[in-house]
Each structure stands twice: as C-alpha cells, then as structure tokens.
Amino acid sequence: MREGSLFILLMVLLLLSLALGLRFGAVELAWPLKGVAREIFWEVRVPRVLLAALVGVSLSVSGLFFQYVMQNPLADAFTTGAAASSALGAVLALFVGAAALMLPAALLAALLGLLVVFRVASIRGRLLPVSMILAGIVVSTFSSAAISFLKFLSEDAVASIVFWLMGGFQNASWEKVAILEGVVLVSLLLIWPRSLALDLMAFDDETARTSGLNIDRLRKELLFLGALLTAVSVSFAGIIGFVGLIVPHVLRLLGLYQAKKLLVFSCLLGAVFMINTDLLSRVVLAGGEELPVGVFTSLLGGVFFLYLLLKRKRELYVLD
Amino acid sequence: MIKLESFETSAGDFRVKVPELCLGAGSLTAILGPNGSGKSTFLTALAGLRSYKGAYFLCGRDFSELNEKERYGLIAYLPQESRLGLPFEVGYVVLTGRFPRLKQGSYRQEDQALVDFWLREFELLPLKKRLFSSLSGGEKQRTLFARAMVRGARVLLLDEPLNGVDLKHQHAILRSIRAYLQKEKALCLMVLHDLAMALKYADYLLLFKEGRLSFKGPVAEIDEKILSQVLEVRVKFFKKQGNVLVSTEI
Numbered sequence: 001m002r003e004g005s006l007f008i009l010l011m012v013l014l015l016l017s018l019a020l021g022l023r024f025g026a027v028e029l030a031w032p033l034k035g036v037a038r039e040i041f042w043e044v045r046v047p048r049v050l051l052a053a054l055v056g057v058s059l060s061v062s063g064l065f066f067q068y069v070m071q072n073p074l075a076d077a078f079t080t081g082a083a084a085s086s087a088l089g090a091v092l093a094l095f096v097g098a099a100a101l102m103l104p105a106a107l108l109a110a111l112l113g114l115l116v117v118f119r120v121a122s123i124r125g126r127l128l129p130v131s132m133i134l135a136g137i138v139v140s141t142f143s144s145a146a147i148s149f150l151k152f153l154s155e156d157a158v159a160s161i162v163f164w165l166m167g168g169f170q171n172a173s174w175e176k177v178a179i180l181e182g183v184v185l186v187s188l189l190l191i192w193p194r195s196l197a198l199d200l201m202a203f204d205d206e207t208a209r210t211s212g213l214n215i216d217r218l219r220k221e222l223l224f225l226g227a228l229l230t231a232v233s234v235s236f237a238g239i240i241g242f243v244g245l246i247v248p249h250v251l252r253l254l255g256l257y258q259a260k261k262l263l264v265f266s267c268l269l270g271a272v273f274m275i276n277t278d279l280l281s282r283v284v285l286a287g288g289e290e291l292p293v294g295v296f297t298s299l300l301g302g303v304f305f306l307y308l309l310l311k312r313k314r315e316l317y318v319l320d
Numbered sequence: 321m322i323k324l325e326s327f328e329t330s331a332g333d334f335r336v337k338v339p340e341l342c343l344g345a346g347s348l349t350a351i352l353g354p355n356g357s358g359k360s361t362f363l364t365a366l367a368g369l370r371s372y373k374g375a376y377f378l379c380g381r382d383f384s385e386l387n388e389k390e391r392y393g394l395i396a397y398l399p400q401e402s403r404l405g406l407p408f409e410v411g412y413v414v415l416t417g418r419f420p421r422l423k424q425g426s427y428r429q430e431d432q433a434l435v436d437f438w439l440r441e442f443e444l445l446p447l448k449k450r451l452f453s454s455l456s457g458g459e460k461q462r463t464l465f466a467r468a469m470v471r472g473a474r475v476l477l478l479d480e481p482l483n484g485v486d487l488k489h490q491h492a493i494l495r496s497i498r499a500y501l502q503k504e505k506a507l508c509l510m511v512l513h514d515l516a517m518a519l520k521y522a523d524y525l526l527l528f529k530e531g532r533l534s535f536k537g538p539v540a541e542i543d544e545k546i547l548s549q550v551l552e553v554r555v556k557f558f559k560k561q562g563n564v565l566v567s568t569e570i
Binding site: 067068070071072073126127129193196197199200202203204206207209210211212213214252257258 | 364367368369388389391392393395396397399401402403404405406407408409412416417419420422425426427464
C-alpha cells in the first residue's frame with residue numbers, strides 16, 4: 001500500500017474511532033446534551049477517549065524507542081519489563097503514602113529495570129533478542145512478585161491498585177491528558193530531527209559508531225524518554241501490554257521500515273488501536289460493566305507474539 | 321595517507337605494536353597473519369574504536385583531533401561480523417552508509433545514485449527492495465561491503481570483507497575496489513586469509529604475528545620463507561606465464 005493512502009486511511013479511522021468512542025459508553029447519553037449528560041460527556045468521556053489515544057501513542061512510540069535501543073523488533077514496554085518495574089515504583093510510592101511521588105518513582109523504577117535488561121542483553125556491542133526477552137521476563141516477574149508482596153502487606157491501602165494495574169482509562173481526567181500530551185510532544189520533538197540516526201542504531205555498535213553516530217548519547221536519551229513515556233502511561237492507565245509490540249510490527253508488515261515513517265504512523269495506528277480496544281472493553285459486557293483494557297491487549301498480544309515467533313521469525317529477525 | 325609512529329594499542333592484555341608505518345594513496349594493502357595475531361585489533365584501532373598510544377596521522381591530520389563527522393567522512397570501516405537487528409530493505413541498508421556525509425537532514429538524489437552505482441558493481445541491484453534479513457550470508461556480506469563503499473571514503477578499513485562471498489564475486493569486487501582506489505586516490509587496508517587473492521590483487525602486504533608487525537612491503541618483495549614463517553604453513557610459489565601461483569600445506 002502506498003504511504004499516502006495509508007496515511008489518509010489512518011486519519012479517517014482516527015476520526016471515526018474518536019466519534020465512536022465519544023458516542024458510546026457505560027451511560028447512554030441523550031442528544032442534544034443537557035445538564036448532567038453534558039457534564040458526563042465533557043468531564044468523563046472526552047478526557048477518557050483522549051487519554052486512551054495518548055496512551056496508545058505513548059506506548060507505541062516507547063515501543064519503537066526500545067526497539068532501537070535493544071536492536072530488535074520484539075522490544076516494548078511490556079517485554080523489556082519497563083511497564084512492570086514502573087508499576088512497582090508507583091505501587092511503592094502508594095505503599096509509603098507518598099501518592100504525589102508516584103510519577104517520579106515509576107520513572108526511576110522503569111529506568112532501573114531497563115538498565116538491568118540492557119546490561120544482561122548486551123554482549124560486546126551486540127544485543128541479543130533472546131537474552132533481552134529472558135532478562136525482561138526476570139524483571140517483570142520480580143516486579144509482579146514485589147507488587148503482590150506489597151498488596152499482601154497492606155490490604156486496604158493498595159487494594160484498589162489491583163484493578164488499576166490490569167489497565168484501563170476509568171480514572172481519566174483533563175489533568176492527566178495534559179501531562180501525557182506534554183510528555184508525548186516533547187519526546188517526539190526531541191527525537192524527530194534524529195530519525196535517520198535512529199535507523200543506524202539497528203546495526204551493531206561498531207558499525208553504528210563508525211558511521212559517525214554518537215550511539216551512547218542517543219541510547220541514553222531513548223532509554224530515558226521510553227521510560228518516561230512508559231512511567232506516565234502506567235501511572236495513569238496501568239499496565240497495558242503489547243501495544244508497543246503490535247503497532248510497529250503491523251506497520252513493518254505493511255512495508256514501513258524507516259524510523260521517520262514508523263514514528264508518524266505509530267502515533268496514528270497506536271491512537272486508533274487504543275481508542276477502539278478501550279471502546280470494546282466498555283461495551284462488550286452488558287449492563288455497563290467494564291473489562292480492564294489490558295486484558296484485551298494482552299490477549300491479542302499473546303496470540304500475535306506467538307504468530308510472530310512461529311511464522312515470521314526468519315523474515316524479520318535473527319534470533320541468534 | 322596513513323602515518324603511524326610508535327603506535328600501540330591493546331585489547332585486554334593483548335598488545336599490538338606498530339613502530340612505524342606509512343601508507344600512500346592508491347594502494348590496496350592486504351593484512352595477513354594467523355588468528356589472534358592482532359590484525360583486527362589493529363584495524364579497529366585505526367577505525368577509532370580503540371584507544372591508542374603514539375602518533376596516528378590520517379590524510380595529514382592528527383587523528384585524535386578529528387571529530388566524529390570528519391573521521392567517518394574520511395574512513396569507512398567494515399567489521400568482521402556485523403549485525404542488523406531490525407528489518408530494512410537492502411537499498412536502505414546501503415544508503416545508511418552515507419550518514420556521515422549528510423549535509424542536511426535527509427539523504428539526497430546523489431546519495432541514491434551512489435547506492436545504485438555500488439549495488440550494480442556488486443551485482444545486488446535486483447535485490448534492492450528485498451529485506452536484508454532474507455538474503456543469504458554471501459549476499460549480506462556484499463550488501464555490507466557496498467555500504468562501506470558508498471561512503472566515498474579516502475581510507476577503507478575492511479576486516480575479512482570477502483567472508484562467505486563466492487569466488488566470482490570475490491574477483492569482481494576486488495577488481496572494482498582497485499579501480500576505485502586508483503580513481504579516488506584512496507587507500508584500502510583489508511584483512512584477508514586467502515593468500516592467492518592477496519598476491520593477485522594487493523600492492524602491499526602487512527604480516528602480523530603475535531601482536532607485532534613482522535613484515536611490511538610491496539607484494540613483489542615477499543618471499544616464501546617469510547610467509548611460511550608467519551603463517552605457519554609451507555608456502556610455495558610457482559611462476560607460470562607471468563602469474564604467481566601459490567600452494568600452501570601444513
């Protein structure tokens with residue numbers, strides 16, 4: 001498919017998804033909006049749809065960043081363990097009663113987790129996908145266990161986090177929308193001018209360095225921005241797995257390989273994907289009950305991951 | 321083009337010393353020696369990937385005073401083993417070799433033209449749109465070789481660039497390298513294990529043994545004795561109709 005038509009298609013889908021997301025919800029709103037309905041629409045539904053779109057963007061973009069840092073297309077916030085470790089950071093902040101420090105704690109923990117994974121996966125300038133996945137599993141498992149332990153220690157205070165951690169946008173607000181929008185914009189503006197350098201990061205370190213790339217600096221920036229995007233997304237919407245894996249992958253299957261194109265299209269497809277999965281999680285159960293959106297993406301992601309490992313491994317990567 | 325004085329570099333405890341070396345433009349220099357003799361260590365140091373002691377002048381300028389963009393505008397380095405972790409088309413893999421020569425934020429028409437030129441030289445043009453990961457080992461190596469050539473560098477540092485490349489393409493590639501060196505007044509240092517290829521195409525030989533440069537000189541000056549000693553095999557030359565044939569056995 002030509003990129004121009006794909007762009008138009010995704011823009012149309014985005015507008016359509018926004019309209020659908022705003023139209024349907026737990027409460028049936030009577031149009032034209034009046035009184036309470038109007039308030040629900042502006043204070044609940046609009047921020048919710050916008051937050052879903054932004055989290056979709058931020059997870060897709062952070063997934064891309066991690067893929068360049070880890071030099072393989074299987075990396076995202078979930079598989080690198082960044083999502084789980086930032087959740088641990090956030091829970092830890094809640095546990096000690098410092099809810100205001102949730103974001104910084106999540107960021108710090110995400111960075112720590114990523115550092116461990118990077119060190120384990122990096123062998124003499126070559127990052128091996130298998131070691132990265134294994135290290136990611138270790139970090140994720142450790143973080144989940146630590147979170148369970150904290151939940152066990154403080155039954156009441158942290159009980160509400162169970163639902164939050166499964167991922168969802170029920171706590172959306174305009175403030176969260178504004179913060180995440182700022183983080184997404186800054187990350188994209190910082191990295192966009194260097195999109196050609198990003199592509200060089202896919203090579204082994206020696207090749208990248210001798211192509212005139214300051215790989216250490218760019219790697220640090222990408223790790224930090226990826227961790228930041230993950231930490232804010234997790235703090236606001238819990239752990240929503242595999243989005244950063246699925247979105248860039250679908251784009252690569254469509255024949256987009258260069259960072260410049262992947263960045264643009266990941267934003268669009270990420271937003272479309274997240275708005276729709278959120279909509280699905282809101283309307284699939286009769287009677288206004290909600291499913292955590294993370295359940296959906298993980299179900300989809302699990303199947304997708306299996307497909308990749310079975311069918312596409314030879315074409316897309318060398319799992320050496 | 322390359323001038324070294326009491327040059328020393330190391331990989332862990334292993335030291336490589338080159339007391340003096342001066343290599344001029346237009347020559348293809350083959351580096352030979354047993355495994356672990358310091359060939360790759362030497363080449364990576366010249367490529368700026370290792371710290372070194374002593375003096376290293378590149379095109380008349382002190383290497384340590386060149387910034388990254390200047391260095392890798394002048395040098396193209398091809399490592400012994402490369403890895404590409406994300407899917408890219410063959411044409412784009414080669415195009416990324418132009419990165420240090422970028423003037424603005426994107427590749428231009430002339431960069432694309434150079435890519436096509438080298439793809440044609442290395443008989444890769446039909447594979448331009450294929451994914452790099454779908455190529456065979458030899459095709460990958462040719463693609464990475466083309467990526468090094470597209471730089472338009474004055475100094476080529478190539479570490480076993482013919483690994484896995486079939487004989488036909490080895491000859492074709494070495495021919496086109498020689499033409500390039502002559503046309504651009506460039507210099508090429510190439511680690512090789514194939515003695516016959518080295519004697520046929522190189523102008524100059526460097527032999528490494530146990531971290532020391534044990535021979536440097538034009539190909540015409542090399543004899544069976546030195547080669548046998550350094551490579552630890554019995555080397556014999558046979559002259560036939562102006563060609564030197566070489567046989568090796570243990």
